[in-house]
Amino acid sequence: MPTFDPRSLTALCLLTAGLVQAQGPAPTAQVQSMRVEVADELDRLSQELDFEVRGIEQTEGATAHAAGESIVERLHLLLEDFDHVIVQAPGAGVERVIILGEKAAYVPPPMVVEGGESSETAPASGDEIVLATQRRGAAHLVTLGLEGVSGGAPMQESMLIDTGADRVVLPVSLISSLGLSPDALQQQQVQTANGTIDARVGRLGAIWVGPKRIEDVEVAFMDDQRLGGTSLLGMSLLGRFRMTIDDEKNQLTLAPK
Template identity: 40%
Template sequence: MSGKNSIIATLLALMLTLGIAQADSLKTQLEQIIHAQSITIKNLHLVQDGPPLRLSGTPDQQLKRLLSDYNFVQLSNKEGNIEKIIITSIKRYDNTPPPAVVEKPKTDASYAIKTTRSGSHHLVQAELSGPYGIKLKANMLIDTGATTLVLPASLQSALGFTDRNLQPGFSETANGRVEIMQGKLKSVVIGKAQADNVDVSFIADDKLQSSGLLGMSFLGRFQMTFDDASNQIILKPY
């Protein structure tokens, strides 16, 4: 009997790894895969439960299928294995037909970007473009815990922002609630990696140190891998 039980346990483990074990809900499927692959997931509470999906392919492909209705960032190690997933928000849809666009060709390009270190943190230099195309270079601390790109308020006018393209708001930080002004950067370029229409928050200069924060409004456009040994990050567009 012990040999038979061992075979059954092995089969169940294999089914779980492949994402085909019996599941009664979408969230259960997701939990099974991240448990089998030893993946850390943040903000799982944002996932709305529903009936399970029919899945196939690799665990990476299954995760993307299960999270197709969510914005998330995926952190991988140097071997390409997923280590952490951060769900940032639910994708918003409406009934308006999208405008006709020329589909961009898919690319396997990835961008290796040198960083400098501040303790365990990585810093990069970014080229920021304001709403009217005014460009500015700034040192940015990579922060996957920041929802948006964060800059000191003193850079608002330097980038061409005015009251007409900024909205007041609040942000919860480790030091409490702070007032912010919110807007959109025309583009952000890190090395050869670029993202357009990036949400940005401006806060009082004394609330930041010497660098701005490169948050998820930029990082969420890419699959990101930290390479601590070589002091670089690797960004691959989704």
């Protein structure tokens, strides 16, 4: 009768364990590296989870990773090559996704001061201020100077013009840089063109619009991730002017009321 060597069973168990360990991670790695058509995946997710997508046509032909544990993380990975804003619904859901355009290195646009002129814009008349804008799809961005409560040199910030926002909306990561105390900010819900959001509301010492210093501007701070890295220029500043946007020349004209 053949004898049984327990060492053979031990070796077999070790070999089997080694095969399981070697093969186990493979499906996960394949899922993490899987790329999908961005437009198709956005369309599928929006129908499945009932949220709106604006600017989806700008993603045609693009591919991205299909991964992420939450829907917000999944959308950020899917749109990693695009400037975008994700408006979250109460809880962990998503209400709206806005795609502004493909990411590109940001170069601050030239600025025209009162009565001044540049090679790309016409001179302003009277007290008007004309600012060159940068396009993100159908939207316009301008670069303004933010001055904290303690004064100092203005901080340059690129902002998306949003007439649907009650206030200027900034990412919370700027609070300390602007010399503001988080304890001095009030928790409120604020209205933007993309819906109602939770924010911390306070006031800046001033915002520089070209050469003009606009004092005591109410601002709202919200999570950087929700803003998608894009500040909003809302009506707490725009409402002090008569505003005209020239789509052909990419210009924002502000005239005193």
